Amino acid sequence: MVLDIRNVHVSLGSTPIVHGVGLSVAAGELVMLLGPNGAGKSTLLKAVSGDAPTRGEIIVAGQSLADWCPQALSRHRGVMPQRVDINFPLTAEEVVRLGLSAKSPGRADELVEHLLSELEISHLRHRLVPGLSGGEQQRLQLARVLAQIADTEGDRLLLLDECTSALDPAHQQVVLQRVQRLAREQGVAVLAVVHDLNLAAQYADRLVMMRAGRCVLEGSAREVLTPEVLDAVYGFQARIVELPEGYPLVVPLGQTRAQTAPLKPVCRQAS
Ligand SMILES: Nc1ncnc2c1ncn2[C@@H]1O[C@H](COP(=O)(O)OP(=O)(O)OP(=O)(O)O)[C@@H](O)[C@H]1O
Numbered sequence: 034m035v036l037d038i039r040n041v042h043v044s045l046g047s048t049p050i051v052h053g054v055g056l057s058v059a060a061g062e063l064v065m066l067l068g069p070n071g072a073g074k075s076t077l078l079k080a081v082s083g084d085a086p087t088r089g090e091i092i093v094a095g096q097s098l099a100d101w102c103p104q105a106l107s108r109h110r111g112v113m114p115q116r117v118d119i120n121f122p123l124t125a126e127e128v129v130r131l132g133l134s135a136k137s138p139g140r141a142d143e144l145v146e147h148l149l150s151e152l153e154i155s156h157l158r159h160r161l162v163p164g165l166s167g168g169e170q171q172r173l174q175l176a177r178v179l180a181q182i183a184d185t186e187g188d189r190l191l192l193l194d195e196c197t198s199a200l201d202p203a204h205q206q207v208v209l210q211r212v213q214r215l216a217r218e219q220g221v222a223v224l225a226v227v228h229d230l231n232l233a234a235q236y237a238d239r240l241v242m243m244r245a246g247r248c249v250l251e252g253s254a255r256e257v258l259t260p261e262v263l264d265a266v267y268g269f270q271a272r273i274v275e276l277p278e279g280y281p282l283v284v285p286l287g288q289t290r291a292q293t294a295p296l297k298p299v300c301r302q303a304s
Pocket of ligand 1: 045070073077
């Protein structure tokens with residue numbers, strides 16, 4: 034496993050937020066973390082990013098998080114937080130270059146060119162970042178994070194917190210196709226928080242559902258995205274349509290009230 038989270042608890046201030054979560058992501062796997070607002074998804078990602086005080090064990094690329102030297106770890110683990118505010122007058126190209134490893138300077142220009150082009154932001158390269166739109170900045174941040182781990186040999190982990198939330202539907206597809214290729218073709222392990230259930234159904238290899246600081250279910254889109262689970266976890270009614278493409282489509286029908294009772298184990302229950 035590239036990421037192994039074992040019995041992790043996180044408290045912020047005196048408030049317990051994440052309660053005994055266990056979750057792992059293998060090389061080449063794209064796992065999407067779902068759950069209602071406030072479920073603890075970002076806090077869990079912050080724990081794996083080393084940005085939240087944590088009890089329990091987090092293993093990244095075969096080594097406990099606490100044992101990694103930060104500089105070496107940054108080449109194996111790329112983190113895209115939910116919000117990045119850049120108020121410095123840097124151009125888009127300079128921001129991508131910030132992520133580059135010093136290991137292969139000869140490839141730097143080619144790599145920057147490639148990332149800007151793949152994420153469809155080449156035309157913005159000389160623009161100052163504070164003036165970019167939300168969706169443009171989001172694609173730029175992903176390019177920076179991809180640059181950071183591009184030249185690493187061995188296990189690589191990508192943590193993405195709502196990396197498509199500001200994107201139009203076409204750019205959501207561009208970005209998630211890129212992330213999926215990174216996993217399938219280069220073996221990167223990806224843990225991504227998303228709210229869009231249909232994007233999760235389309236792209237994830239496995240879904241993990243969080244509720245109230247716990248991982249309550251994990252499985253395929255077909256196992257996790259059922260009317261019963263969506264009602265119990267989010268509190269809305271939905272019709273699930275099986276698409277010929279091979280994944281389910283969630284059609285929301287109206288609000289109910291999220292339940293707090295334990296979920297009926299419709300699939301393997303996460304720890
Ligand atoms: N510093 C803090 N002190 C106390 N509680 C906090 C602190 N920071 C966050 N929280 C609370 O922790 C809970 C989990 O927050 P988190 O951001 O992890 O949720 P999330 O699942 O990512 O939600 P969203 O989908 O809205 O982004 C929330 O109820 C939030 O208000």
